[in-house]
Amino acid sequence: MLTPHTATFTSASLDLSTPLTLFPPIGASLDTNEGQEEEEEAQITSAREEIRALKLADVASTRNALHLAYTARETGLSTASRLHAQNERLAHADIAIHAAGVQNRIASQQIRTLKKAQRFLPAAENPFTAERRSRLGDEAAVAARRMEREERDALRRARWEEAFRRRVTATVAVPAEDGKPARLVERVEYHFEPDSEDDVFEEEIEGNLDRLAEVGLQLREVAVEMERAAEEGNRRLGGMRERTDGVDDGVVRNRYALGRIH
Numbered sequence: 001m002l003t004p005h006t007a008t009f010t011s012a013s014l015d016l017s018t019p020l021t022l023f024p025p026i027g028a029s030l031d032t033n034e035g036q037e038e039e040e041e042a043q044i045t046s047a048r049e050e051i052r053a054l055k056l057a058d059v060a061s062t063r064n065a066l067h068l069a070y071t072a073r074e075t076g077l078s079t080a081s082r083l084h085a086q087n088e089r090l091a092h093a094d095i096a097i098h099a100a101g102v103q104n105r106i107a108s109q110q111i112r113t114l115k116k117a118q119r120f121l122p123a124a125e126n127p128f129t130a131e132r133r134s135r136l137g138d139e140a141a142v143a144a145r146r147m148e149r150e151e152r153d154a155l156r157r158a159r160w161e162e163a164f165r166r167r168v169t170a171t172v173a174v175p176a177e178d179g180k181p182a183r184l185v186e187r188v189e190y191h192f193e194p195d196s197e198d199d200v201f202e203e204e205i206e207g208n209l210d211r212l213a214e215v216g217l218q219l220r221e222v223a224v225e226m227e228r229a230a231e232e233g234n235r236r237l238g239g240m241r242e243r244t245d246g247v248d249d250g251v252v253r254n255r256y257a258l259g260r261i262h
Contacts, residue, residue: 055201062208069215076222083229085157090236097243104250111257 052197052201055198055205058205059201059208062205062212066208066212066215069212069219073215073218073222076219076226080222080226080229081157081160083226083233084160085153087229087233087236088153088156090233090240094236094240094243097240097247101243101247101250104247104254107254108250108257111254115257
């Protein structure tokens with residue numbers, strides 16, 4: 001027959017002086033949560049500062065890029081204007097060279113006439129000195145004409161530059177954006193909380209980028225115009241060089257022919 005075993009606990013088997021710890025203290029839990037929140041807040045603050053620094057750098061870089069683009073555009077417009085003015089002066093010079101060639105041929109005919117007349121009329125008057133006095137009297141009129149021409153060229157250059165500027169602006173005119181509210185909504189996804197300073201930064205960055213795109217198109221138009229003007233100037237210079245050499249040779253021949261007339 002089995003005898004039931006009865007467990008007997010005595011005071012010696014239990015250490016009543018050691019408290020049983022089933023749950024952590026309430027104060028320790030609160031301290032841990034507060035520490036985690038402070039760490040997260042510090043990380044968020046650091047991220048905000050880093051983002052702000054990056055946006056400030058972007059604002060500065062887009063401002064500098066826009067300033068350089070505007071400077072390049074103004075320089076290009078000025079250069080194109082000077083090229084067109086130079087081409088106009090080259091055209092006038094080309095006309096003058098052509099006229100000089102015509103006068104040189106006339107002088108050659110007069111020299112031949114003078115040679116024939118000298119054979120029969122030794123006292124014949126030199127036709128090249130007959131109008132010298134009247135030419136000297138026209139110097140004041142020539143100087144006034146040159147000043148008038150310079151003023152007219154300056155006015156024409158200013159008008160051309162203004163017209164070209166309007167044409168470039170009209171070529172790259174960009175309508176108002178319909179997607180600006182969408183941009184603002186898109187930005188909110190990357191914000192920790194609404195921040196007017198962030199909106200100001202991003203508005204300026206986007207505006208600068210849009211203007212850079214516009215100025216880029218304008219620069220392309222200016223570059224094309226400069227290339228066209230430079231090619232026209234080179235073509236004129238090539239033709240003028242040949243005609244100038246011909247006129248110079250004719251002048252030398254006429255001078256020697258006059259020297260042989262006694």
